[in-house]
Amino acid sequence: MLKGLFSLPTARLSRRIVFWVFVSVVVIEAIILIPSYNRREQELLSQLREVSSAKISVIMQMTGAEASALELLDQMRQLKLDPIILGGALHHSDGKKVGMFGEQPELSFSEGNSGSAIYLQSQNSFRYDAAWSAAELQRDYTLILRHDGSPVMLELHAFVLRIAGLVLIISLFVTAGAWIALRPIVVAPIIRLRNDLTSAGEAISKDRETPEFSSASIQRQDELGEVIAAFNHMYQQISDAIGERKKAEEALQTSLSQVKSYSQALKDELEKGREMQTNFLPGQLLHKPGWEIVAYFKPAHQVAGDFYDVFELPGGYVGLVIADVCDKGVGAALFMALFRSLIRIFSGQTSSDGLVCSYSQASANALSLASDGQVAESSHLDALKAVGLTNNYIAQNHGELAMFATLFFGVLDPSTGLLSYISGGHEPLLIVDSSGGVRERLNPTGPAVGITPDTEFKIEQTRLEPGDILLGYTDGVLEALAAGGEFFTRKRLLSMLEQSTSSATLLLDQIVASVLSHIGEADQHDDITLLAVRRDPKTDGGTKRVKTQA
Template sequence: MNSLRVKIFVGVIAILALMAGGIMAYSLRAVRTAMVEAEQRSVENVLQMAELAIRSQYHQLLSGKVGAIQGRKEAFRQFGQTVRSTLDTLATQARSVGTSDEAARANALDWLGALSPVSGEYIFVFDREGRALVYPDRDMVGQDLSGFRDIRGRGVTQTAWSDSELYGSSFLTYSWRSLKGPTTEQKYGLFVPFPRWGWMIGIVGDVADLQRETDVQRAELVDRLRSSLGVLKLAGHGFVFVFDESGQSVVAPQSRDGDWLTPSVLTDLKGMASVGDEPSRLAPLAAAGPDRKVEAQVFRLKALGWYVAAVVSSAALAKPAQDLIVNQGLVFAGGIVLAAILAWFLAQKVSRPLVALTHRARALSETDFTRRSQFVSPDRPATSRDEVGRLAAAFSFMEDSLYRNVQTVMQVTQERERIEGELNIARDIQLGLLPKIFPAFPHRSEIDIHAALVSAKEVGGDLYDFYFIDERHLCFTIGDVAGKGVPAALFMAITKTLIKSAADRFSDPWQMMTVVNEALSSDNPNSIFVTSLIGVLDCVTGEIRYANGGHNPPLIIREGGRVECLRSISGPALGVVEGVDYEPLVMRLAPGETLVLYTDGVTEAMNGRNELYEDERLVQLLELQDPFVPAQMLVERIMVDVQAHAGDTAQSDDITLVALRFHQQPKRSS
């Protein structure tokens, strides 16, 4: 087998044999495919009819459910408007006849306690502190209801008030204590505020009532399918049936043809179903056993968790194809014998000139392609017109191409090393613009501040800064430039410089932000923008005047470990539009409380399952911290938790954190 002529001979015979085998296999497949396609079309038609029937009835089921929910929401909304109108009337009448406000409220609560909602179960009333004023279970009156949570984990009473301030009312689904015992039940309710007396009126319905209606309609759907699909028959004792994820039959075959449908067979059928709602192709069903050769086609209805399967016999499909293969085999055997004789003489002719090129190919392994070299064929001129001559020319071209490619790679490598070196220098310069020595103000015991910045690339677009603008006031800022890399880093440096310059001229953060926005948006051809928060801390009183230009809401760790999220904003991000006047915002830190600032690289850190870190996890982490933890330790713990969430996933955005803890000191002169 080391001889080239033997290899050519064996190769030609192998090619012919493979060709013959391929033609025979193709013929077998073509005949089988023709027969299967006819049956496939029949099965597909039946399954499409079944799919249309199921989808049509399922859409009717969904429409009925949605209509019922919308109808109850509308009934609740109209009932809530009537209740509010009545309460306004009672309050007005009480004032006109001189009745005290307390008496008017008591009369209104008695009226509400006896009221039953339209299309609902009951109503209850609570105040802004979540304390029950009216409740069907009188033992609950006066109790704190803020412990109940909706399906998203939010406090029901708090969410009802916050949503109502934004939208006028709130519709929530939640778990609530049952009137029949200590267990909880799924409820839905419309919460309508009555601001005049600080009341929130909840109109409650039972989710189980809606589910029971849906279950009845689903049972009717199954009955209709059993009457329509169960009687369908396919060729070759084929049949159609429906089963669910657990292997339970929804629509069973109407005859004994399906007695062999064991759990293992159903499991195999589920594996045959294609991803999505499209049907699979007709395919052999191996789990049916060696004695039962059948083929099946399955499609899955994800919305219902059902599998619709059609099963047909495959025994009649194989016989015509097998007869064709026998006849073709005899013809190809004679052809291969004749081809073998011709292949031997061809191998002899081709192998001789190729030996000369062997020496040339071996010489290439010893060539130093970092230097220019000339290669001349000693045995075969490159001007020959046959394939061997073109092969010799190809060797010469390959050598020259290898030399050029090696030179190009060397140049590219040098250029890449130069660029990486410049980026590392740019990173050092960028980090040098930010405060990085901690503790930052060791002589100022009234504050404890720490910060951290991790870029997603060599350079990034996040920024932070803090400095005293006078003996009493500390100015701090955090920002996030849209984008990453060198453009964002340059824009970050410009923004930081503009903020520092504005702080030298103005004492109010909103004035600083207005001036910086004008400077950035007036000459911004690439439409780059930066979200930013600028604040000024009074180190005596703990008051913070700040402006938020579209940045993530700051968090405050209050006394006792409670975390407060400040969602108010002063205006849009900097650099978006000119002529914006940013609204002033004010907050206050009590002694021992900590302000946490961050960019969206923290809350949008993603793990391998494409799950975000999110604001809720950050808040939960801060709530678990010791309220007296130093700022540096707090920042380090957040960074560790973000890294634990991301795991080995590459960082997708710059991450920046600033923690500012306030310690009250004796008042200094301003």
């Protein structure tokens, strides 16, 4: 008890409450003191007037009714023998002054005649003027006396001191009682609640078990009890929420681990797919004396829908393929492998599993004669039928998937430079003259491959002269996006072909460098594939190269 009492002064809340209790008691007593002071003052002044009235009554009895005004004034001068009475003035009932003695009163006849009295206070003196009317004197006169008010003031001071002492004692007792009562009622529960709040914060921040709260044992039916109950309820809600969060985090971590495992497995599978797709492309391009064949391939993702192919056909002819399967990702990559395999298989045969490819007689007749009157080999026509067979196979067996490809398939006679081709909706291949500039564009001869069965593909024919370069590309070149959103464009590609070049390798390197420089730090949005075939002006040899960038 004593320990708690001595600890009270250190409690800031206690000091504030006790201070305001003390101030409140003092203010209340002061409010009560003011009317008490006024009543006491009136009581003392009334007593002073009663004493003077008694003395006046004696003088009036001693003076006969037939006495003159001056005789009455002389009798009244005897009142000055009393040290309390300092002077006075006698007036006729009509207001005419008879005379005065001692200090002159400041109370006028009119004021006195109305029963008024005044109490005057200066720096060093206290005066009280009172009047007695003709009715009180039972004579036709009015008497005004001046009294010394010092005894009244001294008594008032003593009264104030007594009241102030009493107020101080009452305030101290009330304050001390409030101070003592604050410890068990307010301060101790608040301190215990504060300690519990600190413990709760540490338990939450450091993820500890719920501590034992000392305030939980406090049972109160007041606002402080409601605060303590609200704190315990709040902490329980926070603990429950943290528990649910932990469960959610554990479930999330489990899901994240599963996703990571699945993602890694998918990544591994895509990497295998990329390796397999890369293996589908020619690792070493076909070498024919007097010809330079180069290629470039850079997928936008791990697997791609673009592909190129160079392979030898019966009779020493060379098959040239560049294609772009619609869409991107795994689906496009699978169909890329399917298109490539079908072109290779069907280019050496004219039917498979009942699939028959028919061409218009006009196309066959057009192929039978070259532009210089030379008769074309029928094997050109046989090989190019692979496009129709591939189209029918994809459309009939996988039409519901709506997968197709833009595809160029050409059959090259290395000995003459004769090129028979079908372009199924592909970007026009370009024949670049040895002196620079595009000599011929090989525009599409039919729609994309794989859309509808029994589509007619027209066969066209051209010739690569010594020094000419056949350049094939996919739309990933023209639509390469820079960081600002600008396309590489066909115009920029054509401008690079205006300069003469003596090497397909050099031309391809220049185009690739320009495209990659245009993309810069931006993401590559589409696969980039190029194929270049150059006929050497000399016929004593050729070169071969393939470049694949994964």
